[in-house]
Amino acid sequence: xxxxxxxxxxxxxxxxxxxxxxxxQELAAKCNFEKSNMSRLEKGNANATLSTLExxxxxxxxxxxxxxxx
Numbered sequence: 001x002x003x004x005x006x007x008x009x010x011x012x013x014x015x016x017x018x019x020x021x022x023x024x025q026e027l028a029a030k031c032n033f034e035k036s037n038m039s040r041l042e043k044g045n046a047n048a049t050l051s052t053l054e055x056x057x058x059x060x061x062x063x064x065x066x067x068x069x070x
Contacts, residue, residue, distance in 0.1 A: 017060065
């Protein structure tokens with residue numbers, strides 16, 4: 001079964017977060033999200049808005065295009 005774009009972006013967020021040695025809790029706090037929301041986002045169970053992705057990119061200090069390199 002092919003992954004949805006939500007799942008692919010969520011996986012990229014998780015990969016980048018782990019590469020940067022940031023916990024899911026820390027990233028959620030930097031984005032002003034609940035940890036459960038960050039978990040759903042990384043699993044691809046949440047349909048992220050552009051403003052949500054902007055907050056995540058700012059918190060991870062990455063360019064938006066990095067989320068779509070899969």
